[in-house]
Amino acid sequence: xxxxxxxxxxxxxTLLIYCSFDFPIWGDPQSPAGSHVSxxxxxxxxxxxxVPNIVTSVxxxxxxxxxxxxxxxxxxxxxxxxxxxxxxxPIEPQTKLYRHISTGITLRIERGGKVPENTKEFERIxxxxxxxxxxxxxTCRLIIPFVQIFALYVIAHGHHSPGGGFQGGVIFGASVxxxxxxxxxxxxxxxxxxxxxxxxxALGVFIYAGTGALCMFYDANYLDYSxxxxxxxxxxxxxxxxxxxxxxxxxxxxxxxxxxxxxxxLASAGKQDEGL
Amino acid sequence: xxxxxxxxLLVMVxxxxxxxxxxxxxxxxAILFGAYSFMMCLLWAIMGAVDVAFTEASVGAGVTTVxxxxxxxxxxxxxxx
Amino acid sequence: xxxxxxxxxxxxxYWAYILLMMIGLYGVLIKKNYMKKxxxxxxxxxxxxxxxxxxxxxxxxxxxxxxxxxxxxHTTVQAARFIxxxxxxxxxxxxxxxxxxxxxxxxxAIKIHQQYGxxxxxxILRRFDKDL
Numbered sequence: 001x002x003x004x005x006x007x008x009x010x011x012x013x014t015l016l017i018y019c020s021f022d023f024p025i026w027g028d029p030q031s032p033a034g035s036h037v038s039x040x041x042x043x044x045x046x047x048x049x050x051v052p053n054i055v056t057s058v059x060x061x062x063x064x065x066x067x068x069x070x071x072x073x074x075x076x077x078x079x080x081x082x083x084x085x086x087x088x089x090p091i092e093p094q095t096k097l098y099r100h101i102s103t104g105i106t107l108r109i110e111r112g113g114k115v116p117e118n119t120k121e122f123e124r125i126x127x128x129x130x131x132x133x134x135x136x137x138x139t140c141r142l143i144i145p146f147v148q149i150f151a152l153y154v155i156a157h158g159h160h161s162p163g164g165g166f167q168g169g170v171i172f173g174a175s176v177x178x179x180x181x182x183x184x185x186x187x188x189x190x191x192x193x194x195x196x197x198x199x200x201x202a203l204g205v206f207i208y209a210g211t212g213a214l215c216m217f218y219d220a221n222y223l224d225y226s227x228x229x230x231x232x233x234x235x236x237x238x239x240x241x242x243x244x245x246x247x248x249x250x251x252x253x254x255x256x257x258x259x260x261x262x263x264x265x266l267a268s269a270g271k272q273d274e275g276l
Numbered sequence: 277x278x279x280x281x282x283x284x285l286l287v288m289v290x291x292x293x294x295x296x297x298x299x300x301x302x303x304x305x306a307i308l309f310g311a312y313s314f315m316m317c318l319l320w321a322i323m324g325a326v327d328v329a330f331t332e333a334s335v336g337a338g339v340t341t342v343x344x345x346x347x348x349x350x351x352x353x354x355x356x357x
Numbered sequence: 358x359x360x361x362x363x364x365x366x367x368x369x370x371y372w373a374y375i376l377l378m379m380i381g382l383y384g385v386l387i388k389k390n391y392m393k394k395x396x397x398x399x400x401x402x403x404x405x406x407x408x409x410x411x412x413x414x415x416x417x418x419x420x421x422x423x424x425x426x427x428x429x430x431h432t433t434v435q436a437a438r439f440i441x442x443x444x445x446x447x448x449x450x451x452x453x454x455x456x457x458x459x460x461x462x463x464x465x466a467i468k469i470h471q472q473y474g475x476x477x478x479x480x481i482l483r484r485f486d487k488d489l
Contacts, residue, residue, distance in 0.1 A: 077460050167334050174339055297388060305392065324440045325440075352475065
């Protein structure tokens with residue numbers, strides 16, 4: 001079995017190396033990949049959409065259909081993670097650990113025992129025995145708002161600098177994951193719950209597909225943003241630029257919610273009570 | 277586009293990739309995979325693909341590593357192979 | 358002989374990418390642990406993305422963002438000055454799909470571990486045959 005695998009790999013590698021003699025030389029300006037359609041995109045993006053970042057304008061305007069289905073793919077991944085892992089029958093864990101904050105003593109309560117009610121003096125810790133760390137909590141609490149502002153900056157400046165909806169959405173989701181790691185999974189779920197995350201997943205896809213359908217109301221093609229000039233009151237070129245921004249916001253919301261859902265379900269294996 | 281930097285980065289990428297598959301501790305494999313993702317991001321930034329490098333930096337060296345560590349935490353950490 | 362040697366040397370970067378793809382494929386096929394298989398799958402995906410990005414590179418061309426784009430609306434833009442942006446767009450979608458499949462693959466791996474107690478393939482096959 002192992003030998004067959006190695007033979008397959010060697011055969012495939014040799015075949016690919018044999019095919020590599022037909023590829024264009026590294027950095028050739030006349031290569032067939034860059035001669036036909038992409039020169040149209042580079043030359044006409046400013047006069048069609050007034051967006052200087054060519055990658056964003058191709059991604060969200062010229063090839064907007066692909067990006068819509070990419071958003072649907074990541075939404076499907078979030079949904080399937082929930083369907084695979086999430087268990088809704090709350091099974092009480094065998095032991096729960098509580099820490100007395102002022103003295104640092106840890107209590108271990110078996111199933112059926114009396115749980116300390118005073119949450120100001122006792123906090124519940126995970127079974128992985130996390131030490132009480134003031135530095136990590138305070139530092140993360142200071143950093144997280146700036147990470148979120150940076151994420152919003154990346155989304156908003158996708159027209160002029162590298163960035164866009166997907167990158168900003170991932171950074172925003174990473175800030176929520178940082179909150180869940182540095183504090184506690186239960187605290188993060190209390191702040192941003194499962195229902196809100198699920199709703200935001202669907203809202204992102206709805207914004208994207210809804211913008212396309214809105215363009216159809218004004219007798220234009222699906223996802224033809226120049227039809228939005230009737231609502232916004234600007235010329236069609238600027239309407240395409242604003243349409244790209246609305247669509248990127250949709251992508252960012254969907255991606256952020258899916259990253260949060262993936263972390264919540266993977267870190268707690270579906271039970272959502274104890275995390276990393 | 278500077279071929280010396282690309283050569284060094286390609287060598288490091290290959291070393292990271294082979295070692296991520298060869299170590300016996302799965303947590304080390306996850307961290308080495310995060311380093312592999314980051315080296316790939318640098319390689320693409322040198323080739324001029326700034327959007328793709330940004331995406332890979334945020335996705336690969338950020339979220340993917342955390343998801344891997346979370347999955348290793350919930351399953352075994354040791355492997356024989 | 359010289360011509361053959363020049364052709365060989367000029368294509369050597371593609372051989373590096375093919376080597377990376379084969380490392381990823383080795384991880385998927387031959388490694389027995391499921392986490393290593395997932396890592397191998399991701400190495401294969403990023404190596405393919407690297408291959409596509411390298412096709413879009415152009416000598417003495419700059420990144421595909423038109424500088425001072427919001428002021429110069431009516432000047433002509435030459436296509437040879439910018440790197441080909443089309444592979445970048447396609448590979449952005451590829452990275453998103455890679456993250457999505459990674460999430461689902463890790464969820465399936467956790468479920469398998471909950472069911473069988475291990476992540477080694479031969480151990481799981483032995484218990485599977487015993488159950489049947």
